[in-house]
Amino acid sequence: MSTTKSEPLKVGVIGLGWAGQQHLAAYQQIDGVEVVGLAGKETDLLAELGAKHGVQGRFDSWEEMLGLDLDAVSVAVPTFLHAPIAIAALDKGIHVLSEKPIARNGDEARAMVDAARRAGRVLDVAFNHRRRGDIGALKQIITAGELGRPYYAKASWLRRAGIPGLNSWFTSRELAGGGPLADIGVHVLDFALYLLGEPKVLAVSAVTYAELGPRGRGGSGRTAADATVSPFEVEDFASAFLRLEGGATLLIEAGWAGYRSPKDLMDFTVYGTDGGAELRIEGASFTPVGTLSVFTESEGRNADRVVAAEPGRAHQQVVEDFVEVIRSGPAAWARHDGSLALMRAEIIDAAYLSATQNREIQL
Ligand SMILES: NC(=O)c1ccc[n+]([C@@H]2O[C@H](COP(=O)([O-])OP(=O)(O)OC[C@H]3O[C@@H](n4cnc5c(N)ncnc54)[C@H](O)[C@@H]3O)[C@@H](O)[C@H]2O)c1
Structure with a gap:
């Protein structure tokens, strides 16, 4: 070898x-x-x-x-x-x-x-989304301590009509394991936890809905390469509230379809004890660089700025x-054993369980 x-x-x-x-x-x-x-x-x-x-x-x-x-x-x-x-x-x-x-x-x-x-x-x-240039720039700002201690964050990936392949493996619970929470929500969860410094997730409370997909609405028009015929068995929108070690909380939203602005949106907002930041990527993964705003204070006045970032290499x-x-x-090799992705999978499992049982799940 x-x-x-x-x-x-x-x-x-x-x-x-x-x-x-x-x-x-x-x-x-x-x-x-x-x-x-x-x-x-x-x-x-x-x-x-x-x-x-x-x-x-x-x-x-x-x-x-x-x-x-x-x-x-x-x-x-x-x-x-x-x-x-x-x-x-x-x-x-x-x-x-x-x-x-x-x-x-x-x-x-x-x-x-x-x-x-x-x-x-x-x-x-x-x-690949954590390797975006705008996310990298925000990571540096948070790691440098400019925002103080982050205590609340929210992150989403929302589409107006973006179900990837209605009637394909993507919408089969058996073949995909879940809907947008597992598909695009896992990216959002990954970059949010990465930005927050990998805090331990203590508890998850989530809801899922399947309001458009089962009625044949919200399709992206994209067909999977290996299209099989499957009914719509997964959610088309999910929202999960996570309690993190140290008292911070994180709200995640992942939607393949919903009556909202037609431009896909990927975003991240964080409030810290000394500053905050908002990354707004209209067009989501198709937009190479989003708008990154940083909000701080200097001598009692707002000191806000927009940070320029380079496109990432995905x-x-x-x-x-x-x-x-x-x-x-x-x-x-020993440090790359998939355990970080496993942690994401366990959080998503807990979110689906929470949605099914209508209660918060401790991890
Ligand atoms: N990281 C990202 O941004 C990103 C984007 C899209 C998809 N994905 C992921 O990539 C994976 C594939 O997604 P896709 O959109 O390319 O799917 P797709 O359905 O378009 O393609 C799937 C491919 O798998 C092949 N395949 C199926 N069964 C096979 C078998 N038994 N042996 C060999 N090949 C087989 C199919 O022939 C097809 O070429 C999924 O897990 C999806 O979540 C990731």
């Missing part, structure tokens, strides 16, 4: 949809990385992407692809397949970069983390980070 800097890193990509194509393109930009396998069920797309990126090994099932001599694999398939593929790959000693959410639930995520620890290999999860950065960790060797 070639994990030294001198030999090319042999990589496979499973999944040909939007996510898989991000991973494939990103690996091509990294020196010393060779994509030797590509897997997906869309025969024409497999041939097209294989030819475009010069990938020799092309497979219509992930099981076949894992027969290759691989150092690492990207898993960019419907969520129900993340755990079986990741565990099979890790058991073969292959490092894994999984798409988010890590899995359908905490139990599956825990089995993946156990497999990574057993194998002594990397399990990373693609949280999946390119995530994939480069993954390759860098692999090249750093076993001590770094």
Whole structure:
């Protein structure tokens, strides 16, 4: 297995949809990385992407692809397949970069983390939004202590009509594990906890609604690459209130669809003891840089400013980070065992349980 800097890193990509194509393109930009396998069920797309990126090994099932001599694999398939593929790959000693959410639930995520620890290999999860430049700029401001101690934050990703593939795996509870809370809410939860310095989440109280999707409303028009026919079994909007260690609280909203402003919105607001900040990204993931405002006080007067940030490098950065960790060797691998993504999965499990049982859930 070639994990030294001198030999090319042999990589496979499973999944040909939007996510898989991000991973494939990103690996091509990294020196010393060779994509030797590509897997997906869309025969024409497999041939097209294989030819475009010069990938020799092309497979219509992930099981076949894992027969290759691989150092690492990207898993960019419907969520129900993340755990079986990741565990099979890790058991073969292959490092894994999984798409988010890590899995359908905490139990599956825990089995993946156990497999990574057993194998002594990397399990990373693609949280590309925390790698946005505007979020990075805000992280620096919070870490520098400019806002004092954050005590209340709210973060959301809200769409007017953005259900990704009505009647596809995305809307099947069995195949996806959940609706927007699991799909885009996990990004919001990830960047919010990252910005707040990874506080422990003590309790979750959540609500979920499915008001538009079941009536065929709120679709994005986007069809999943591997469209199956599924009824609408998940929520189309969720809101979760989290109590954090140290007394701070966080409100998360995730909506695929709702009667609101037509521009998608991703945002984060934080109130701290010495200052506050608002990041507003109209157009959400399609907008490279949002508006970041910082509110502080100087000699009793408002000292507010708008902070300029550079665009982030999204999946390119995530994939480069993954390759860098692999090249750093076993001590770094042990710190990348998927446990951060597992914590997100456990919080989302608690939110769904809270919504079902109409009560706050302690973690
Ligand atoms: N990080 C992000 O910003 C982001 C964005 C979109 C999707 N995602 C995640 O990426 C994953 C895939 O999403 P997508 O939108 O690309 O989905 P998609 O439905 O468009 O594509 C899924 C791919 O998986 C392939 N596949 C299914 N079963 C397979 C099997 N048995 N063997 C090999 N390939 C198989 C399909 O053929 C298809 O190519 C999901 O987990 C999703 O949550 C992440």
